Amino acid sequence: MRTYMTAFLLWAWAAHCADAMTLLRGKEVSRRERNLETLKRSKRGWMWKQFFLQEEYTGTDYQYIGKLHSDMDRGDGAVMYVLTGEGAGTVFVIDANSGDLHATRSLDREEKPSYTLRAQAVNKKNGQPLEPETEFIVKLHDINDNEPKFEKEVYTASVPERSHIGTSVIQVTAHDADDEMFGLSAKLVYSISQGHPYFSVESNTGIIRTALGPSDMDREQREHYQVVIEAKDMAGQRGGLTGSTIVNITLTDVNDNPPQFAQSVYQFSVPELSEPGTEVGQVRALDADIGPNAEMDYTVVGGDGLDVFSVTADKTTQNGILSVRKPLDYEKKKSYTLQVQVRNTHPDPRFVSVDAKDLTTVRINVEDVDEPPRFERPSYVMEVKEDAAVGTAIGSVSAVDQDARRNPVKYTIDRHTDVDRIFNVHAGNGSIFLQKPLDREDLAWHNISVIAAEFNNPQQTSRVPVYIRVLDVNDNPPALASFYETFVCENAKSGQKIQTITAVDQDEPSGGHRFFFMLAPESSVKANFSVRDNGDNTAGIYTRRTGFRRAQKSTHLVAVVISDSDSPMMSSTGTLTVRVCTCDRDGNMEMCSAEALSGTAGLSTGALVAILLCVLILLLIVVLFAALKRQKKKEPLIISKEDVRDNVVSYNDEGGGEEDTQAFDIGALRHPEVMEESSKLRRDVVPSDPPYPPPPLRRTAVTSRDNSDVRNFITQRVQEHDSSPVAPPYDSLATYAYEGEGSVAESLSSLGSGSSESPHDYSYLNEWGPRFRKLADMYGADEIEWDS
Incomplete structure (x- = not known):
């Protein structure tokens, strides 16, 4: 490939050079030829546009990418190649003289699939660019170097048990980082490596489905499954890479199992005194389902205790709780047999019949308990007349021991319900009789409780309420x-x-009250007034003569006899007060006696009494206030001129006692203003004759000058105190209230202030004047003078 690239570059370079030589040799080229040649091809300064590089290079040398060459390069070494762009100088390097391009390290397409670079040919001498900068791309060829990866390492899914074959459970998805546009490196195929034969997976979509029928997918047999799914690239061909994930699948419950009792027979015992609602025991049924599908309902469907016991389901344990429904009695029935049924609360008709149920037998034994006596009735009502004699039997109560031993019973009355002990009960037969007289008008009903206890076991007791009605007897007269x-x-x-x-009338006859009114036979006003019975328990008072004189008699008392109609007939006499008043022509009262004012004003007796009480209280307050005010006016002895120190005597020497007056001079303790009275008589010893007798007092009146009454009064009081063994000491002050009828001198304050022409000599008042002046001030005498 490298050889081919080199040849290609050499050809391009040769063609470029030929074009350049043709351009230099031609002196004149017609415009038409130039235009035709321009339309044929565009002259390019660079001989490349895109290079390819394989990823994940493992060699030790730099990986050769290609050769960069400019048509401005004559091969004389005057051109220098410069590389810029993504990874230039680090990932990619270029030979500045030859233009050879290399990668310095291994590259990963999944990290970066392509790089954009820029190359430029410059003059080596002056660094000036010979051509504009040209951009080219280096792309990485993908290889299958990434395995498929699932979105989750572990998937969780669920599917109802009893599901049909092919039921969708979950879809898993894997991704391959390789280039899916180049080859089969990213073409994935799904398969199941663990989970057979219960589940399967679609190879193209990754959807997991159930692979067995409903009978095989039973949660009660197996609830959890772990399925392993694989994803392989290269479309599953040999040499492809594989990724896997785990799928945890749970079968959810459906109600496909009916409940069944754990036992066919249950045995329980219960005391006979158990209250309704007391738990007897629990029955248990089992259901292989869980949650709401395991909820059960229990029912008593048969047996001789169908109405005596009940059963309910415990929502937590789903056990059936048997409880007492009605009171038990060992003496009447000692055992019961029940038929209890259980069934699902929410049956699913797709799997189990809605009528599916199970039965069990329950035997219950009643235990004997020592019971208290039981009264024949829940309560008793008795009647007795209020005039019944003490000891009269009113009625009786009866209680029996319910136990087989039939112990005797003793009766008593709960004294908390009969505090006054009006009734009593016979301890042996339960007869109730009177202990005290009755009065219906005081209390018409008596509610008591009678207690029955066993003789052998007094702690076993029961009680019953007894309501006693007191019947009325006509023993109260009407009024x-x-x-x-x-x-x-x-x-x-x-x-x-x-x-x-x-x-x-306080009585209450059964037929209601019927009163009769008549004028009392002994009434002295029979000729003045009459009584007319109206027949409706009222009567009218009428006059029997014309004209009444208030001056002759202002008040009339009318005696009325009231009788009832019961047997024996009772009657009483009531008095009606009639005042005689002066009235106008229309009968309106104009003037009446003071006693009649309250009656004519329309006030009731209670209101009149309340008014009188208020008046009396006000008068009492006024009197007390006046008395207190007078007491406040009296000068206390402690501030009197007569020094109270005379009453405090201390003897520090052993002399002749009180008669030895030379033992201690009491006069030194006396007030200076009363030193002159030291010679006065003492009341606590027998007084000696005074130096001169006190002149007699007289009360001067307007019409008489005789004062013998005042003299006698004072003399009598002095003698009483001298002879009294309990009188206060002689140097104490005794006061008396004596009111005069008038005085020409107007007041005692004028004593000693009369004119010289007065025939009276007041010099003797120096000794006796202060006492009588005090006496006069205390008792309000108008004038006290010395008798000449």
């Missing part, structure tokens, strides 16, 4: 419905209705 107070006008006419009255 007026309220306190009636009305008025009658002075100008009232005979037969005039002044009030309508009604009655109430």
Whole structure:
């Protein structure tokens, strides 16, 4: 090939040289000839356009590509070749003198399939280009040096079990990096190397399909498969390269298996006292399918316990849970036999009949338990009259031991339901009787509980509610419905209705109340008023004469007898108050006694009582306030001129006691302002005669000058305190309230301030004046004077 290329280049060079010589020799060439020659061929300065190079060269020398030559090269060595472009100087080199082109290393078409280069011939001496730069291409010829590669190293796929032959599973795809336009290097063929005989692959497309029938593709026998797929280039011919991948295929489940019980017979036991809903045991059915295809429904379809037990499916374990549906009784039935059925919740008719099911037998034994006594009724209702005597039997309850031993039963009353202990029960026979009297008006129903316990095992108890109704007895007389107070006008006419009255009764007769009203026979106002029964449990009060005089009698009391219709008949007398008032011509009240104001105002008895209470409370507050205010005006003893230190005596020497007055001078402790009163009598010892008797006091009145009453009052009080063993000490102050009727001197403050013409001498007040002035101020005397 190299020889051929060289010959070709030499021929091109020779032709070029011949053309050049012809051009130099011809002096004149006609224009027509030149044009014809131009149309024949285009003169080219370079003798190449494209070179080819094989990839993956393994030789040690540079790989020769071809020779570059310009028609400007005369072979005299004056031309130099310059190479530029992709890989020039590194991948590709050129001999500057000869134009030989070489590749310096092995190239990979898959990395870069072609290179674009540029060559130019230049004058070696001055470096000037002899011709324009020319571009050429070096292409790499492909060889089969790349194996096919799949998009994934491992594929995952699934297909339903029981699928038909040829069911598509998945498609795998491989790629070859070789040139698919050159030869068969990139022509791929798929094949299966592992996975026979269950799967196959299409050689051209890479689609994997099932290769066996539905009976052979059974998930319950084998669920997972690993298939190896190969891709070979060169269209599968010998010498081609191969790539492979792994495909993991899983068979998905379909409901192709009916459930079956693990056992044909199950045996369980349950205590007789088990409450409804108590679990008895579990039955188990097996299903080779999984997920929703393995969900099951259980049903009790037969046996003597069809309505006593029930079965439900546990959604987690898919086991059937047997539970109690109704109360059990060992004494009545000791065992049960059940037929339990199981079937799929979501059957698939393509594989299994929708009626596919399985049956098992369940035997359940009832265990005997020591039960508490059981009452014959869930509750009892009894009746008793409210006048029943203590000890009267009301009724009885009955309970029996349900166990085979039939233990005796003892009865008691739950005292939490009968706190007042009104009832009791006979411990042996359950009779309930009274312990205390009843009153229907106090409580019409009594709800108690009776407890029944076994004698041999008191912890085994049961209870039953007993509702006792107290029947009414006519033991309460009727009475007026309220306190009636009305008025009658002075100008009232005979037969005039002044009030309508009604009655109430605490009893409740079965036929309802029926009251009768009549005027009391002993009523003293029979000639003034009458009572007329209306027949509807009301009555009217009417006048029996014309005209009433308030001045003569302002109030009339009308006694009314009210009777009931029950047996025995009960009656009572109620009083109606009638006030006499002055009215206008139309019968409207104009003036009435104070007692009648509340009644005429239309107020009820309760409202009147509330008003009176409010008035009394206000009066009490006023009185207390006045008393407190007066107490505040009194001067406390601790700030009085009479020094309280007189009452504090300390004896530090052993003298003659209190009678030894020389032992300690108490006067030194007294207030300077009251030193002059040191000679006053002490109340805590028997006083001696005063230096001179106190002048008698008199109360001066406007009409009389006699003051003997004041003198007697004070003398009497002084004697009482002198002789009293519990009186306060003599140097304490005792006050008395004595109010005078008036004084010409107006007040005690005028004492000592009279004119010189006054016939009275007030000098004696220096000793006794302060006491009587205090007395007068405390007791509000208008004037106190000394009797002359």
